[in-house]
Amino acid sequence: MEWKKEIKILLLMVGLFLFLFYLPVGNPRFDHAVSESLALVKWYAREHVILCLVPAFFIAGAISVFINQASVMKYLGAKAPKVLAYGVASVSGTILAVCSCTVLPMFAGIYKMGAGLGPATAFLYSGPAISVLAIILTARVLGLQIGVARALGAIAFSIIIGLLMAFIFRREEKEKTEAQMAMPEPEVKRALWKNILYFASLLGILVFANWGRPVEEQGIWFAVYSVKWILTATSWVGLGIILVFWFGLRWWKLLLLVLVPVISELIFINHMLSFGLASAALAIVLLTEQGELRSWLNASWDFAKLILPMLLLGVLGAGFFLGRPGEEGIIPSAWVSRLVGGNSLFANFFASMVGAFMYFATLTEVPILQGLLGSGMGKGPALALLLAGPALSLPSMLVLRSVMGLKKTVVYVALVVVMAGISGLIFGAIF
Numbered sequence: 074m075e076w077k078k079e080i081k082i083l084l085l086m087v088g089l090f091l092f093l094f095y096l097p098v099g100n101p102r103f104d105h106a107v108s109e110s111l112a113l114v115k116w117y118a119r120e121h122v123i124l125c126l127v128p129a130f131f132i133a134g135a136i137s138v139f140i141n142q143a144s145v146m147k148y149l150g151a152k153a154p155k156v157l158a159y160g161v162a163s164v165s166g167t168i169l170a171v172c173s174c175t176v177l178p179m180f181a182g183i184y185k186m187g188a189g190l191g192p193a194t195a196f197l198y199s200g201p202a203i204s205v206l207a208i209i210l211t212a213r214v215l216g217l218q219i220g221v222a223r224a225l226g227a228i229a230f231s232i233i234i235g236l237l238m239a240f241i242f243r244r245e246e247k248e249k250t251e252a253q254m255a256m257p258e259p260e261v262k263r264a265l266w267k268n269i270l271y272f273a274s275l276l277g278i279l280v281f282a283n284w285g286r287p288v289e290e291q292g293i294w295f296a297v298y299s300v301k302w303i304l305t306a307t308s309w310v311g312l313g314i315i316l317v318f319w320f321g322l323r324w325w326k327l328l329l330l331v332l333v334p335v336i337s338e339l340i341f342i343n344h345m346l347s348f349g350l351a352s353a354a355l356a357i358v359l360l361t362e363q364g365e366l367r368s369w370l371n372a373s374w375d376f377a378k379l380i381l382p383m384l385l386l387g388v389l390g391a392g393f394f395l396g397r398p399g400e401e402g403i404i405p406s407a408w409v410s411r412l413v414g415g416n417s418l419f420a421n422f423f424a425s426m427v428g429a430f431m432y433f434a435t436l437t438e439v440p441i442l443q444g445l446l447g448s449g450m451g452k453g454p455a456l457a458l459l460l461a462g463p464a465l466s467l468p469s470m471l472v473l474r475s476v477m478g479l480k481k482t483v484v485y486v487a488l489v490v491v492m493a494g495i496s497g498l499i500f501g502a503i504f
Contacts, residue, residue: 102401102403102405103403105400105401105402106392106393106394106396106401106402106403107393109392109393109396109397109400109401109402110388110389110390110391110392110393110402111389111392112392112397112400113388113389113391113392113396113397113432114385114388114389114392116397117385117388117432118385119345121174121175122381123345123348123349123352124282124283124345124348125174125175125279125283126174126175126178126377126380126381126384127349127352128275128278128279128282128352129175129176129177129178129179129279130178130373130374130376130377130380131275131352131355131369131373132178132179132182132272132275132276132279133178133179133181133182133372133373133376134182134369134370134371134372134373134374134375134376135182135271135272135275135369135372135373136179136182136183136186137182137185137186137372138365138368138369138372139268139271139365139369140186140268148161149161149162149183149188149189149192149193149196153189153192155236158189158191158192158195159191159192159195159231159232159235159236161192162192162193162195162196162199162231162235163195163196163199163203163228163231163232163235164199164203164228174384174432174466174468174469174472175200175201175279175283176196176197176200176201177197177380177384177469177472177473177476178376178377178380179196179200180193180196180197180200180476181376181379181380181472181476182376183196184476184477185476189239189246190235190238190239190242190245190246190477190481191235191236191238191239191240191246192235193235194234194235194238194485195231195232195234195235196231197464197473197485198227198230198231198234198235198464198489199227199228199231201463201464202227202230202231202460202463202464203224203227203228203231207438207439207463208220208223208224208227211223211439211459214439215439215442215446215455218452218504219452219455219456219459222456222496222500223456223459223460226456226460226496227460227464230460230464230489230492230493230496233492234485234488234489234492237488238481238484238485238488241484242481242484262365263319267315267319270311270315271312271315271319271320274308274309274311274312274315275308275312277304277305277307277308277311278305278308278309278312281297281301281302281304281305281308282301282302282305282348284297284298284301285298286298302344305348306334309330309331309334309351310331313327313330313331314327316366320365320366321364321366322358322362322366326358326361329354329358330351330354330355330358333350333351333353333354334347334348334350334351334354335347337350337351356370379472379475379476380472380475380476383468383471383472383474383475384468384469384471384472385468386468386471387432387466387467387468387469387470387471387472388432388467388468390467390468391430391431391432391466391467391468392432394430394467395427395430395431409427409445410445410449410450411449413427413445413450413451413454413455413458414449414450414451414454415451416451416452416453416454416497416498416501416502418494418498420451420453420454421451421453421454421457421493421494421495421497421498421501422457422490422491422494423454424450424454424455424457424458424461424493424494424497425454425457425458425460425461425489425490425491425493425494425497426461426490426494427458427462428457428458428459428460428461428462428465428493429461429462429465429466429486429489429490429493430465430466430467430470431462431466431467432466432467432468433462433463433466438458438459438462438463442455442458442459445458451501452500452501452504453497453498453499453500453501453502454497454501455497456493456496456497456500456501457493457494457496457497457498458493458497460489460492460493460496460497461489461490461493461494464489465486465489465490470482470486473485
Protein backbone atom coordinates (compact mmCIF):
# COMPACT_ATOMS: atom_id res chain seq x y z
CA MET A 74 0.00 0.00 0.00
CA GLU A 75 1.05 3.60 -0.62
CA TRP A 76 1.08 4.59 3.06
CA LYS A 77 3.52 1.77 3.88
CA LYS A 78 5.96 3.11 1.33
CA GLU A 79 5.68 6.61 2.84
CA ILE A 80 6.26 5.24 6.36
CA LYS A 81 9.45 3.52 5.14
CA ILE A 82 10.66 6.79 3.65
CA LEU A 83 9.84 8.61 6.89
CA LEU A 84 11.69 6.03 9.00
CA LEU A 85 14.68 6.24 6.69
CA MET A 86 14.74 10.04 7.00
CA VAL A 87 14.39 9.89 10.79
CA GLY A 88 17.14 7.29 11.02
CA LEU A 89 19.47 9.37 8.87
CA PHE A 90 18.70 12.47 10.95
CA LEU A 91 19.41 10.68 14.24
CA PHE A 92 22.65 9.25 12.83
CA LEU A 93 23.86 12.71 11.81
CA PHE A 94 22.55 14.33 15.00
CA TYR A 95 24.50 11.99 17.28
CA LEU A 96 27.56 11.64 15.05
CA PRO A 97 30.47 11.81 17.54
CA VAL A 98 32.53 14.33 15.58
CA GLY A 99 35.14 15.78 17.92
CA ASN A 100 35.58 12.56 19.86
CA PRO A 101 39.32 11.76 19.50
CA ARG A 102 38.85 8.03 18.82
CA PHE A 103 36.10 8.60 16.27
CA ASP A 104 38.05 11.33 14.49
CA HIS A 105 41.16 9.13 14.43
CA ALA A 106 39.16 6.18 13.06
CA VAL A 107 37.82 8.37 10.24
CA SER A 108 41.35 9.56 9.55
CA GLU A 109 42.58 5.96 9.51
CA SER A 110 39.89 4.89 7.06
CA LEU A 111 40.88 7.68 4.67
CA ALA A 112 44.59 6.99 5.17
CA LEU A 113 44.12 3.28 4.44
CA VAL A 114 42.10 3.85 1.28
CA LYS A 115 44.68 6.43 0.14
CA TRP A 116 47.49 3.94 0.75
CA TYR A 117 45.50 1.22 -1.03
CA ALA A 118 44.89 3.46 -4.03
CA ARG A 119 48.59 4.27 -4.27
CA GLU A 120 50.04 0.83 -3.63
CA HIS A 121 47.53 -1.62 -5.08
CA VAL A 122 45.21 -0.17 -7.69
CA ILE A 123 47.78 0.62 -10.39
CA LEU A 124 50.25 -2.23 -9.87
CA CYS A 125 47.87 -4.97 -8.69
CA LEU A 126 44.27 -4.38 -9.71
CA VAL A 127 44.77 -2.87 -13.17
CA PRO A 128 46.74 -5.88 -14.50
CA ALA A 129 44.37 -8.20 -12.65
CA PHE A 130 41.40 -6.61 -14.45
CA PHE A 131 43.15 -7.09 -17.80
CA ILE A 132 43.83 -10.74 -16.92
CA ALA A 133 40.21 -11.30 -15.89
CA GLY A 134 38.99 -9.72 -19.12
CA ALA A 135 41.41 -11.86 -21.12
CA ILE A 136 40.15 -15.01 -19.41
CA SER A 137 36.56 -14.23 -20.37
CA VAL A 138 37.45 -13.41 -24.00
CA PHE A 139 40.40 -15.58 -25.02
CA ILE A 140 39.83 -18.77 -23.02
CA ASN A 141 36.94 -20.74 -24.44
CA GLN A 142 34.42 -22.24 -22.09
CA ALA A 143 35.29 -25.77 -23.16
CA SER A 144 38.85 -25.34 -21.88
CA VAL A 145 37.65 -24.03 -18.52
CA MET A 146 35.18 -26.90 -18.23
CA LYS A 147 37.88 -29.42 -19.16
CA TYR A 148 40.33 -28.39 -16.42
CA LEU A 149 38.24 -26.62 -13.77
CA GLY A 150 34.63 -27.55 -14.50
CA ALA A 151 32.38 -29.51 -12.17
CA LYS A 152 32.85 -32.63 -14.35
CA ALA A 153 36.63 -32.26 -14.64
CA PRO A 154 38.82 -34.89 -12.92
CA LYS A 155 38.98 -33.78 -9.30
CA VAL A 156 42.70 -34.48 -8.93
CA LEU A 157 43.45 -32.25 -11.91
CA ALA A 158 40.95 -29.48 -11.06
CA TYR A 159 41.80 -29.15 -7.39
CA GLY A 160 45.49 -29.80 -7.97
CA VAL A 161 45.73 -26.87 -10.40
CA ALA A 162 43.60 -24.58 -8.24
CA SER A 163 45.26 -25.38 -4.91
CA VAL A 164 48.82 -24.54 -5.96
CA SER A 165 48.01 -21.42 -7.97
CA GLY A 166 49.17 -19.23 -5.10
CA THR A 167 52.75 -20.42 -5.47
CA ILE A 168 53.09 -18.23 -8.58
CA LEU A 169 50.57 -15.53 -7.69
CA ALA A 170 51.91 -13.40 -4.83
CA VAL A 171 48.65 -11.46 -4.61
CA CYS A 172 46.40 -10.27 -1.82
CA SER A 173 42.78 -11.30 -1.22
CA CYS A 174 41.53 -8.39 -3.31
CA THR A 175 43.83 -8.77 -6.31
CA VAL A 176 42.79 -12.39 -6.86
CA LEU A 177 39.10 -11.42 -7.08
CA PRO A 178 39.03 -10.32 -10.74
CA MET A 179 40.75 -13.55 -11.80
CA PHE A 180 38.35 -15.61 -9.69
CA ALA A 181 35.39 -13.77 -11.21
CA GLY A 182 36.79 -14.43 -14.69
CA ILE A 183 37.15 -18.20 -14.35
CA TYR A 184 33.89 -18.52 -12.38
CA LYS A 185 31.85 -16.67 -14.97
CA MET A 186 33.49 -18.71 -17.74
CA GLY A 187 32.16 -21.94 -16.29
CA ALA A 188 34.64 -23.15 -13.67
CA GLY A 189 33.04 -25.36 -11.05
CA LEU A 190 32.31 -23.68 -7.72
CA GLY A 191 34.67 -26.07 -5.92
CA PRO A 192 37.81 -25.53 -8.05
CA ALA A 193 37.02 -21.80 -8.36
CA THR A 194 36.83 -21.31 -4.58
CA ALA A 195 39.96 -23.45 -4.14
CA PHE A 196 41.70 -21.00 -6.48
CA LEU A 197 40.14 -18.06 -4.62
CA TYR A 198 41.59 -19.24 -1.31
CA SER A 199 44.96 -20.44 -2.56
CA GLY A 200 45.78 -17.34 -4.62
CA PRO A 201 46.64 -15.11 -1.66
CA ALA A 202 47.23 -17.86 0.93
CA ILE A 203 49.98 -19.99 -0.66
CA SER A 204 52.47 -17.34 -1.70
CA VAL A 205 55.97 -18.86 -1.57
CA LEU A 206 57.42 -15.54 -0.44
CA ALA A 207 54.87 -15.20 2.38
CA ILE A 208 55.47 -18.73 3.63
CA ILE A 209 59.26 -18.33 3.61
CA LEU A 210 58.98 -14.98 5.40
CA THR A 211 56.62 -16.55 7.97
CA ALA A 212 59.09 -19.35 8.70
CA ARG A 213 62.06 -16.98 9.05
CA VAL A 214 60.33 -14.35 11.20
CA LEU A 215 57.72 -16.30 13.19
CA GLY A 216 59.46 -19.67 13.34
CA LEU A 217 59.70 -22.85 11.28
CA GLN A 218 56.74 -24.50 13.05
CA ILE A 219 54.27 -21.76 12.12
CA GLY A 220 55.76 -21.50 8.60
CA VAL A 221 55.32 -25.21 7.88
CA ALA A 222 51.86 -25.25 9.49
CA ARG A 223 50.81 -22.30 7.35
CA ALA A 224 52.02 -23.95 4.13
CA LEU A 225 50.38 -27.30 4.80
CA GLY A 226 47.22 -25.73 6.22
CA ALA A 227 46.76 -23.37 3.28
CA ILE A 228 47.07 -26.12 0.66
CA ALA A 229 44.75 -28.44 2.60
CA PHE A 230 42.28 -25.60 3.23
CA SER A 231 41.98 -24.71 -0.45
CA ILE A 232 41.12 -28.30 -1.39
CA ILE A 233 38.80 -29.00 1.56
CA ILE A 234 36.95 -25.68 1.23
CA GLY A 235 36.53 -26.22 -2.50
CA LEU A 236 35.17 -29.75 -1.99
CA LEU A 237 32.77 -28.58 0.74
CA MET A 238 31.49 -25.68 -1.39
CA ALA A 239 30.89 -28.06 -4.30
CA PHE A 240 29.07 -30.50 -2.02
CA ILE A 241 26.91 -27.87 -0.26
CA PHE A 242 25.79 -26.30 -3.54
CA ARG A 243 25.80 -29.53 -5.56
CA ARG A 244 22.26 -29.03 -6.93
CA GLU A 245 23.08 -25.62 -8.38
CA GLU A 246 26.35 -26.95 -9.76
CA LYS A 247 24.57 -29.86 -11.41
CA GLU A 248 22.13 -27.52 -13.18
CA LYS A 249 24.99 -25.26 -14.23
CA THR A 250 26.98 -28.18 -15.63
CA GLU A 251 24.02 -29.59 -17.56
CA ALA A 252 23.35 -26.19 -19.12
CA GLN A 253 26.99 -25.84 -20.15
CA MET A 254 27.15 -29.31 -21.66
CA ALA A 255 24.30 -28.35 -23.96
CA MET A 256 26.32 -25.46 -25.40
CA PRO A 257 27.97 -25.93 -28.82
CA GLU A 258 31.73 -26.44 -28.96
CA PRO A 259 33.35 -22.99 -29.46
CA GLU A 260 35.69 -22.32 -32.38
CA VAL A 261 39.40 -22.44 -31.50
CA LYS A 262 41.06 -19.35 -33.00
CA ARG A 263 44.70 -19.99 -32.01
CA ALA A 264 46.85 -22.80 -30.69
CA LEU A 265 46.91 -23.53 -26.97
CA TRP A 266 50.64 -22.75 -26.65
CA LYS A 267 50.05 -19.27 -28.04
CA ASN A 268 47.41 -18.58 -25.40
CA ILE A 269 49.76 -19.94 -22.74
CA LEU A 270 52.51 -17.50 -23.74
CA TYR A 271 49.99 -14.65 -23.89
CA PHE A 272 48.76 -15.30 -20.36
CA ALA A 273 52.32 -15.91 -19.15
CA SER A 274 53.25 -12.39 -20.28
CA LEU A 275 50.24 -10.93 -18.45
CA LEU A 276 51.04 -12.88 -15.28
CA GLY A 277 54.69 -11.86 -15.58
CA ILE A 278 53.66 -8.21 -15.55
CA LEU A 279 51.46 -8.73 -12.47
CA VAL A 280 53.93 -10.87 -10.50
CA PHE A 281 57.16 -8.99 -11.20
CA ALA A 282 55.65 -5.51 -10.75
CA ASN A 283 54.48 -6.55 -7.27
CA TRP A 284 57.56 -8.52 -6.23
CA GLY A 285 58.22 -7.52 -2.62
CA ARG A 286 61.60 -6.71 -1.12
CA PRO A 287 62.85 -9.73 0.88
CA VAL A 288 64.13 -9.42 4.44
CA GLU A 289 67.72 -10.36 3.53
CA GLU A 290 69.49 -8.63 0.67
CA GLN A 291 70.91 -11.82 -0.79
CA GLY A 292 69.73 -15.02 -2.45
CA ILE A 293 67.45 -15.66 -5.40
CA TRP A 294 64.48 -13.68 -4.04
CA PHE A 295 66.55 -10.53 -3.69
CA ALA A 296 68.15 -11.16 -7.09
CA VAL A 297 64.71 -11.19 -8.67
CA TYR A 298 63.71 -8.09 -6.67
CA SER A 299 66.77 -6.18 -7.88
CA VAL A 300 65.74 -6.67 -11.52
CA LYS A 301 61.95 -6.74 -11.04
CA TRP A 302 61.32 -3.76 -13.30
CA ILE A 303 63.54 -5.18 -16.03
CA LEU A 304 61.52 -8.41 -15.86
CA THR A 305 58.28 -6.40 -15.85
CA ALA A 306 59.40 -4.43 -18.92
CA THR A 307 60.44 -7.67 -20.65
CA SER A 308 57.00 -9.18 -20.00
CA TRP A 309 55.39 -5.96 -21.29
CA VAL A 310 57.38 -5.99 -24.54
CA GLY A 311 56.66 -9.71 -24.91
CA LEU A 312 52.93 -9.00 -24.56
CA GLY A 313 53.13 -6.33 -27.26
CA ILE A 314 54.93 -8.64 -29.69
CA ILE A 315 52.38 -11.39 -29.04
CA LEU A 316 49.53 -8.96 -29.73
CA VAL A 317 51.11 -8.00 -33.05
CA PHE A 318 51.86 -11.49 -34.36
CA TRP A 319 48.90 -13.47 -33.03
CA PHE A 320 46.14 -10.94 -32.35
CA GLY A 321 46.46 -8.62 -35.34
CA LEU A 322 47.66 -5.47 -33.57
CA ARG A 323 49.43 -3.06 -35.94
CA TRP A 324 53.16 -2.42 -35.49
CA TRP A 325 52.92 1.32 -34.90
CA LYS A 326 50.65 0.67 -31.92
CA LEU A 327 53.31 -1.61 -30.45
CA LEU A 328 55.76 1.30 -30.71
CA LEU A 329 53.27 3.45 -28.80
CA LEU A 330 52.98 0.84 -26.04
CA VAL A 331 56.78 0.71 -25.69
CA LEU A 332 57.57 4.42 -26.06
CA VAL A 333 55.01 5.71 -23.54
CA PRO A 334 56.55 4.01 -20.47
CA VAL A 335 60.13 4.58 -21.72
CA ILE A 336 59.62 8.32 -22.19
CA SER A 337 57.78 8.57 -18.87
CA GLU A 338 60.63 6.80 -17.07
CA LEU A 339 63.25 9.04 -18.65
CA ILE A 340 61.36 12.20 -17.67
CA PHE A 341 59.87 11.34 -14.27
CA ILE A 342 61.99 8.35 -13.09
CA ASN A 343 58.86 6.97 -11.42
CA HIS A 344 58.12 3.27 -11.97
CA MET A 345 54.53 3.43 -10.79
CA LEU A 346 53.71 6.43 -12.99
CA SER A 347 55.31 4.73 -15.99
CA PHE A 348 53.35 1.54 -15.26
CA GLY A 349 50.11 3.50 -15.01
CA LEU A 350 50.74 5.36 -18.27
CA ALA A 351 51.62 2.10 -20.01
CA SER A 352 48.34 0.59 -18.81
CA ALA A 353 46.45 3.67 -20.05
CA ALA A 354 48.21 3.38 -23.41
CA LEU A 355 47.14 -0.26 -23.68
CA ALA A 356 43.54 0.69 -22.91
CA ILE A 357 43.58 3.44 -25.56
CA VAL A 358 45.14 1.11 -28.13
CA LEU A 359 42.51 -1.56 -27.46
CA LEU A 360 39.78 1.09 -27.68
CA THR A 361 40.83 1.80 -31.27
CA GLU A 362 40.61 -1.89 -32.20
CA GLN A 363 37.67 -4.04 -33.21
CA GLY A 364 36.79 -7.69 -32.65
CA GLU A 365 38.33 -9.68 -29.82
CA LEU A 366 40.85 -7.01 -28.77
CA ARG A 367 38.05 -4.50 -28.24
CA SER A 368 36.07 -7.22 -26.45
CA TRP A 369 39.08 -7.72 -24.16
CA LEU A 370 38.97 -4.08 -23.11
CA ASN A 371 35.19 -4.14 -22.64
CA ALA A 372 35.35 -7.26 -20.47
CA SER A 373 38.17 -5.77 -18.37
CA TRP A 374 36.14 -2.60 -17.87
CA ASP A 375 33.11 -4.64 -16.81
CA PHE A 376 35.17 -6.34 -14.10
CA ALA A 377 36.55 -2.99 -12.96
CA LYS A 378 33.04 -1.53 -12.62
CA LEU A 379 31.87 -4.59 -10.72
CA ILE A 380 34.78 -4.93 -8.31
CA LEU A 381 36.61 -1.63 -7.71
CA PRO A 382 33.80 0.38 -6.00
CA MET A 383 33.09 -2.44 -3.52
CA LEU A 384 36.79 -2.87 -2.82
CA LEU A 385 37.35 0.79 -2.00
CA LEU A 386 34.22 0.87 0.16
CA GLY A 387 35.43 -2.21 2.01
CA VAL A 388 38.91 -0.74 2.56
CA LEU A 389 37.29 2.36 4.05
CA GLY A 390 35.30 0.17 6.45
CA ALA A 391 38.33 -1.94 7.40
CA GLY A 392 40.36 1.20 8.13
CA PHE A 393 37.58 2.71 10.25
CA PHE A 394 37.08 -0.37 12.43
CA LEU A 395 40.61 -1.78 12.69
CA GLY A 396 42.95 0.92 11.38
CA ARG A 397 46.21 0.44 9.52
CA PRO A 398 49.09 -1.76 10.73
CA GLY A 399 50.55 -0.01 13.78
CA GLU A 400 47.54 2.32 14.12
CA GLU A 401 44.12 2.00 15.73
CA GLY A 402 40.62 2.30 14.35
CA ILE A 403 37.42 2.60 16.35
CA ILE A 404 38.23 -0.79 17.96
CA PRO A 405 41.24 -0.47 20.34
CA SER A 406 44.10 -2.81 19.40
CA ALA A 407 44.63 -3.55 23.11
CA TRP A 408 41.26 -5.30 23.12
CA VAL A 409 42.40 -7.55 20.30
CA SER A 410 45.73 -8.34 22.01
CA ARG A 411 43.99 -9.32 25.25
CA LEU A 412 41.41 -11.47 23.49
CA VAL A 413 43.89 -13.59 21.52
CA GLY A 414 46.17 -14.63 24.37
CA GLY A 415 46.55 -18.31 25.26
CA ASN A 416 44.98 -21.10 23.25
CA SER A 417 41.33 -21.10 24.24
CA LEU A 418 38.51 -21.87 21.81
CA PHE A 419 37.41 -18.24 22.01
CA ALA A 420 40.92 -16.88 21.34
CA ASN A 421 41.35 -19.00 18.21
CA PHE A 422 37.96 -18.21 16.73
CA PHE A 423 38.23 -14.54 17.63
CA ALA A 424 41.62 -14.39 15.86
CA SER A 425 40.21 -16.09 12.77
CA MET A 426 37.24 -13.69 12.67
CA VAL A 427 39.43 -10.60 13.10
CA GLY A 428 41.73 -11.91 10.37
CA ALA A 429 38.77 -12.54 8.09
CA PHE A 430 37.57 -8.93 8.30
CA MET A 431 40.91 -7.13 8.47
CA TYR A 432 42.67 -6.18 5.24
CA PHE A 433 46.22 -7.52 4.81
CA ALA A 434 48.34 -6.44 1.88
CA THR A 435 50.73 -9.10 0.60
CA LEU A 436 53.35 -10.01 3.26
CA THR A 437 52.17 -7.40 5.79
CA GLU A 438 50.51 -10.05 7.96
CA VAL A 439 53.93 -11.30 9.13
CA PRO A 440 55.21 -8.13 10.86
CA ILE A 441 51.72 -7.52 12.28
CA LEU A 442 51.69 -10.99 13.84
CA GLN A 443 55.24 -10.53 15.06
CA GLY A 444 54.04 -7.55 17.09
CA LEU A 445 50.95 -9.40 18.36
CA LEU A 446 53.03 -12.42 19.44
CA GLY A 447 55.31 -10.04 21.32
CA SER A 448 52.20 -8.66 23.07
CA GLY A 449 51.15 -12.10 24.31
CA MET A 450 49.24 -13.63 21.41
CA GLY A 451 49.19 -17.44 21.48
CA LYS A 452 50.70 -19.54 18.68
CA GLY A 453 47.34 -21.17 17.94
CA PRO A 454 45.48 -17.87 17.40
CA ALA A 455 48.47 -16.64 15.37
CA LEU A 456 48.10 -19.56 12.95
CA ALA A 457 44.31 -19.06 12.86
CA LEU A 458 44.81 -15.44 11.85
CA LEU A 459 47.42 -16.43 9.25
CA LEU A 460 45.06 -18.96 7.65
CA ALA A 461 42.02 -16.66 7.61
CA GLY A 462 43.55 -13.20 7.18
CA PRO A 463 45.36 -13.19 3.82
CA ALA A 464 42.55 -15.14 2.11
CA LEU A 465 39.69 -12.91 3.31
CA SER A 466 38.94 -9.29 4.08
CA LEU A 467 35.89 -7.06 4.40
CA PRO A 468 36.53 -5.62 0.89
CA SER A 469 36.76 -9.10 -0.65
CA MET A 470 33.52 -10.18 1.05
CA LEU A 471 31.63 -7.27 -0.49
CA VAL A 472 32.96 -8.14 -3.94
CA LEU A 473 32.27 -11.88 -3.56
CA ARG A 474 28.66 -11.10 -2.73
CA SER A 475 28.27 -9.35 -6.08
CA VAL A 476 30.04 -12.17 -7.97
CA MET A 477 28.55 -15.36 -6.51
CA GLY A 478 25.70 -14.15 -4.29
CA LEU A 479 25.16 -13.64 -0.58
CA LYS A 480 24.47 -17.28 0.30
CA LYS A 481 27.65 -18.69 -1.24
CA THR A 482 29.72 -15.84 0.19
CA VAL A 483 28.44 -16.44 3.73
CA VAL A 484 29.14 -20.17 3.47
CA TYR A 485 32.65 -19.58 2.07
CA VAL A 486 33.52 -17.07 4.82
CA ALA A 487 32.10 -19.37 7.51
CA LEU A 488 34.15 -22.32 6.23
CA VAL A 489 37.37 -20.30 6.26
CA VAL A 490 36.73 -18.90 9.76
CA VAL A 491 35.71 -22.25 11.28
CA MET A 492 38.55 -24.23 9.73
CA ALA A 493 41.11 -21.57 10.67
CA GLY A 494 39.85 -21.54 14.26
CA ILE A 495 39.96 -25.34 14.57
CA SER A 496 43.43 -25.50 13.01
CA GLY A 497 44.72 -22.86 15.44
CA LEU A 498 43.24 -24.75 18.37
CA ILE A 499 44.94 -28.02 17.34
CA PHE A 500 48.27 -26.30 16.55
CA GLY A 501 48.25 -24.45 19.88
CA ALA A 502 47.54 -27.67 21.76
CA ILE A 503 50.48 -29.46 20.08
CA PHE A 504 53.03 -26.67 20.25
